[in-house]
Amino acid sequence: MNKNVKDVEISGIRKFFNKVSKVDGAISLTLGQPDFPVPDPLKEAIIKALNEDKTQYTPNSGIYPLRNKISEYLATMNINYDAEEVCITVGGSEGLFSVLMAVLNKGDKVLIPNPSYPAYEGIANILGATVVNYSLKGDFSIDIEDLEKKLKDDVKAIVLSFPSNPTGAVLSKEDMQDLHNLLKKSSVTIITDEIYSSVIFNEEYYSIAQYEDVLDRVILVSGFSKMFSMTGLRVGYVCAKEKYMKEFLKVHQYNVSSAPSIVQWGLYEGFDEGLKSVSVMKNEFKIRRDYVYNRLQNMGLLCTLPQGAFYIFPSIKKFGLSSEEFCTKLLEEVKVACVPGSAFGSLGEGHIRISYCYHMDTLEKSLNILEEWLKQYNKQMI
Secondary structure: OOHHHHOOOOOHHHHHHHHHOOOOOOEEOOOOOOOOOOOHHHHHHHHHHHHOOOOOOOOOOOOHHHHHHHHHHHHOOOOOOOHHHEEEEOHHHHHHHHHHHHHOOOOOEEEEEEOOOOHHHHHHHHOOOEEEEEEEOOOOOEOHHHHHHHHOOOOOEEEEEOOOOOOOOOOOHHHHHHHHHHHOOOOOEEEEEOOOOOOEOOOOOOOHHHOOOOHHHEEEEEEOOOOOOOHHHOOEEEEOOHHHHHHHHHHHHHHHOOOOHHHHHHHHHHHHHHHHHHHHHHHHHHHHHHHHHHHHHHOOOOOOOOOEOOEEOOEOHHHOOOHHHHHHHHHHHHOEEOEEHHHHOHHHOOEEEEEOOOOHHHHHHHHHHHHHHHHHHHHHHO
16 A cells, blocks of 8 residues: 555544444534535526536536636635636545645645644645644734744745634734735745635635735635535635646546536536525524634633634643543543544644534534533542
């Protein structure tokens, strides 16, 4: 077997989810799977595409009408890629894998945030690249000073991840400006994962891709799994200028040929109407966020209020347990499942990730159980 693959462990998120599946009656707050159905206009358009036999291969980069629709959508966020600079992928995950494969050689240094989504480091390790972690501050914003030090170390690429999984942090205007001032002085390739861009709770959205003077070095990865609650339908996209896109397309072509045809046509036909459901979902996520945040605060769990995505990352350091031990005890003793912070890197240790993309009834029930369990645990500690 490929030695690099043998040395890589499966995602800590999936590892713990597999553990949960063996506990009968467990309440899981582990996965980033929105509980909303796919918006009706998109469902109907996908079914229509199937009935019209639009089941053939599409161009490797995807159907032009959808790529143009994505270009127009991004322009509303002040991000300017034309349709030829967009490729439709099999979810954001394939896009991310193919981007890193196209960019990184064995031994190349890639900057990855810590804590962050584990796939970044896993893919880099499979490719034989050298991972250099850069730190986040206590509120999970970028530590610009640490990043500046790491950038001096012959780095090939940097991965940005806002809104963030697992922390829910977003890129503020000030941090975006500082990040831009730093990156424009370098030659590093900038890979920005913005899969949660549709789930932000502030009025303004900030992205490094909004700066035209660095856009020729920016590769944007995103998709529709979270935006339209269609995780199983597997359609994402990558945006990049021609010098990157022509190489990326080679990897994408030999990897998957093209994304699912009927879903591409369905997205194109139902996109505009489907957007109406996005604001409904976002408003509901905000209600759930506020509820979960307030409940955790009242339990004495320190946490930063998330400004995007649908995760919260409270500290459990005061309990004297590793995050793996904490989550295992919680699962085995009262059948509530969260993800250990260690699944997201060394600086995730001392935290747990709670996904609040579950129904309010599930959140209320699980947090009631968590609160009672913490009371009993605190009594044992005294």
